[in-house]
Amino acid sequence: MEITVWVDRADWNCCGEPFRIGSQVTWELRRDIDVRWLMEALGSDTAVSVDAFQYHHGDTDVASEQTSGTVARIRAVHWRSAPQTGTVPGSGVLTELNEVDRGAPDRGDLTFEGFLVTLKQ
Secondary structure, eight states, rough: OOOOOOOOOHHHHHOOOOEEETEEEEEEEEEEEOOOHHHHHHOOOHHTTOOEEOSSSSOOOOOOEEEEEEEEEEEEEEEEOOOSSOOOTTTEEEEESSESSSSOBBBBTBEEEEOOOOOOO
């Protein structure tokens, strides 16, 4: 089974550990993700493929589960930010990566927002 996990840049920059394709990872995941904000930037096909998000901070009374798997795919997510709405619709760009050390640089006027990571369980 494969799952796609959203890894937010703020969580990653604070507490993330480097990983690469083929790495074994164990992450705390939340399954109650609201993908509407991802749909705006990346489109519905990509957004609905997200099964969970990696969780480091926030409400301790929100259910999370420890999940292990092998990293099968890593995509950096960039999009154009808008001052009032947060995201310019349709501006999302996915970039395939082999490894992650510490985030990803911005790309011109596109801001690094996080990663989509596919885990094989």
